[in-house]
Amino acid sequence: MAVSDRVKSGPEKAPHRSLWKALGLTDEELKLPLIGVVSAKSECVPGHNHLNNIAQAVKDGIRLAGGVPVEFPAIGVCDGIAMGHVGMKYSLASRELIADSCESMAIAHGFDGMVFIPNCDKIVPGMLMAARRLNLPAMVISGGPMMPGRMPGGSGDMDLNSVFEAVGAYKAGKMDDTQLNAVESAACPGCGSCSGMFTANSMNCITEVIGMALPGNGTIAAVDAARIRLAKKTGMRVVELVREGLTPEKIMTESAFRNALCLDMALGCSTNTVLHLPAIAHEAGIDFDLNWVNEASAKVPNLCHLAPAGHHHVIDLHLAGGVMGVLSELKGRGLLDVFQQRRFFLDGGVLPPFEILAPLLHAARLLADVGAAAHGVGLARYFRRVRADLRVLDLVGPRARLPRGLLQTADLLFQLRVLRQLKRVLPLPVFIP
Numbered sequence: 551m552a553v554s555d556r557v558k559s560g561p562e563k564a565p566h567r568s569l570w571k572a573l574g575l576t577d578e579e580l581k582l583p584l585i586g587v588v589s590a591k592s593e594c595v596p597g598h599n600h601l602n603n604i605a606q607a608v609k610d611g612i613r614l615a616g617g618v619p620v621e622f623p624a625i626g627v628c629d630g631i632a633m634g635h636v637g638m639k640y641s642l643a644s645r646e647l648i649a650d651s652c653e654s655m656a657i658a659h660g661f662d663g664m665v666f667i668p669n670c671d672k673i674v675p676g677m678l679m680a681a682r683r684l685n686l687p688a689m690v691i692s693g694g695p696m697m698p699g700r701m702p703g704g705s706g707d708m709d710l711n712s713v714f715e716a717v718g719a720y721k722a723g724k725m726d727d728t729q730l731n732a733v734e735s736a737a738c739p740g741c742g743s744c745s746g747m748f749t750a751n752s753m754n755c756i757t758e759v760i761g762m763a764l765p766g767n768g769t770i771a772a773v774d775a776a777r778i779r780l781a782k783k784t785g786m787r788v789v790e791l792v793r794e795g796l797t798p799e800k801i802m803t804e805s806a807f808r809n810a811l812c813l814d815m816a817l818g819c820s821t822n823t824v825l826h827l828p829a830i831a832h833e834a835g836i837d838f839d840l841n842w843v844n845e846a847s848a849k850v851p852n853l854c855h856l857a858p859a860g861h862h863h864v865i866d867l868h869l870a871g872g873v874m875g876v877l878s879e880l881k882g883r884g885l886l887d888v889f890q891q892r893r894f895f896l897d898g899g900v901l902p903p904f905e906i907l908a909p910l911l912h913a914a915r916l917l918a919d920v921g922a923a924a925h926g927v928g929l930a931r932y933f934r935r936v937r938a939d940l941r942v943l944d945l946v947g948p949r950a951r952l953p954r955g956l957l958q959t960a961d962l963l964f965q966l967r968v969l970r971q972l973k974r975v976l977p978l979p980v981f982i983p
Contacts, residue, residue, distance in 0.1 A: 553686065554584040557660035579618045583792045585785075586661035587612070587621040588652050590673045595628040597669035597743035597750060600772060601693050607778045608665050608691060611785020617663070617792070619785070622655050624648050626673040630710060630744065641672055642825070648676030649683065649833075656684050663792040665784060669693035669743045669772075674753035675826035678762060682798045682833040687791035690763045691784040692754040694772035695864040696742030698857075701732065708737040709745045711858040742772030746857030751864045752819035753826060758873045759813045760830075761801040769868035802834045805887040809877075811842055812886055815850035816876050817867070818859055850885050 552559075557566045558580045567580055587608055591601035609619035627644045631637070656664055664684065666677035669692045681688040698707035716733040719725040725733075743750035755768030764784055770777045791797075807827060814823050824843070831838035853876060856862050871878070880886050 552583065552662050554660045554662045558584070573620075575618065583617045583662040583789060584660065585612050585617045585619050585788055585792070586656050586659065586664045587619045587667065587785075588624050588655065588664065588677065589621060589667040590624040590626040590648075590669070590677075591667075592626055594631070595626050595670050596696065596738060596741055597628075597693055597772070598626050598673075600741040601667050601669065603778065604667050604691060604693055604781045607781035608667065608785040611782035611787075612665070612789055613785075614782070615786040615789035617785075617789040619665075620659065620661065624651060624668075624673065624677070626668070626670060629671045629749070645672040645676040645679070645826075645829070648673055649679040652677060652680035653683055656680070656686065661686065663687040663788045664689075665788050666690045667693070669754070670750040671748075671753070671822070674750065674757065675830055678753075678757065678760070678802075678826075678830045679833045681762060682802050682830060685797045685799050687788060687795070687797055688762070689784050689788045689791070690757050690767065691781050692743070692757070692763070692767055694742055694770050694774070694777045695751050695754075695768075696745045697739055697771055697773060697865060698745045698863045699737040699739045701736045704736075706861060707745075707857075707863055708733070709857050709863065710738055710748075711746060712737045740773060745863040745865065747817060747819060747854070747864060747867075748858070749820040749822040752814070752817070752823050755817060755873050756810045756813060756819065756823060756827070759810050759877060760806045762798065765874045766868070766872060769864055769872040771865050771868070799834070802830070802836075804836050807831050807836060807838065808842055808846065808887045811846035812850045812880055813873065813877060815846050816853045816880060818852050818854055818856060850880065853879070 557563065558570060570580060587605055589601050589605040590598050591605065592598050605621055609621065612619040625644060625648060627637075627641045629638070629641050632641050652664075652666070664681065664686050666681060666688065668674045668677045668690065674690070674692065677690060681690070696709075698709055699712070700707060713734050716725060716730055720727075720730045738744070743754065745751075751768060754763075757763040758765060758767050764780055764787065766776065766780050770780060807830075810823075810827060813819075824840075828838040854862070854867060856864065856867060867873075867876075877886065
């Protein structure tokens with residue numbers, strides 16, 4: 551019995567069918583799987599402004615595969631616009647609102663499967679939480695990263711971080727109003743999630759390794775027609791998942807989360823992933839152990855020098871092989887857990903030589919130099935004996951330094967010496983509880 555039968559099958563459901571027909575559905579469509587398509591399209595978030603186009607492509611794909619798409623909206627906060635004032639207090643809380651509202655709509659309307667269309671910071675984890683909670687056949691297709699900006703006649707790409715730096719230059723008297731306006735007008739050239747490896751793109755890449763999105767989800771540019779094609783493929787694939795009975799319970803396993811952390815280390819993702827991965831794992835009934843973070847950082851070198859740590863952007867990562875290319879490299883070196891997610895195509899991933907990638911062998915040599923206690927070439931976890939709370943510190947790039955006074959206990963002096971040696975590796979995020 552299909553889930554949607556409870557809202558459309560049998561004589562007792564004639565009133566329900568009448569309401570579906572009021573929405574334009576035919577008798578023939580009511581015999582097909584109903585697929586909920588939740589889109590966070592809005593005019594509040596640059597990363598979401600174009601999601602109507604993604605949603606239309608998803609619906610086209612669903613129809614091509616013999617399903618019936620039913621679209622509904624989700625909210626989404628732009629962290630960039632919300633930051634620096636009281637609005638930021640509402641950002642993380644919106645994650646739970648998104649998860650709850652998706653759950654409510656899917657159960658109330660008896661969908662057989664779901665496609666989630668997020669893009670930015672709290673929307674991606676909120677929808678992943680809902681997907682696992684519902685445990686219906688489901689897939690995620692994001693809106694994709696923004697292209698980097700470029701000043702007229704300027705050299706080098708720009709992003710939102712460039713504007714923050716310009717504000718500092720303005721405050722220091724090194725930039726006037728006209729120059730500041732030129733930077734803010736060029737840095738973010740259009741739709742898409744902010745172009746560096748910030749939270750949104752980190753979570754969109756991680757969605758691939760968790761197994762809930764097709765390859766390319768995290769890296770194909772928002773303005774690239776390949777994104778539309780991927781959306782159609784996603785719509786087609788979710789109908790297949792409904793017929794196969796393949797649910798997130800079989801995909802979002804402990805192994806998937808461990809591999810997500812490995813990718814996190816390799817890419818140098820946002821430390822906000824530590825807010826979201828445990829929440830998603832909780833919905834899966836998985837006890838996310840923070841020691842997994844340390845274990846992943848002990849074995850996985852950081853491979854990518856992406857903004858804000860460097861001058862490369864997510865589109866450069868895509869051209870270098872994308873998430874699948876990086877996973878293929880990690881898999882070939884035995885750095886991933888064995889996993890069975892049926893939507894992975896790692897064998898097809900190739901990681902060509904590219905400036906964006908720090909040499910893996912260099913990282914391995916450095917590990918050998920500094921010893922076993924210094925394994926954190928990716929994300930290292932250190933314990934402060936004097937505090938029980940978790941502190942997350944991003945040390946990324948060649949100029950990264952620990953703030954004075956952060957480490958005050960004698961038993962951490964060795965780790966501090968290790969960090970001084972590790973500063974040569976790009977980038978170096980560090981966890982310090």
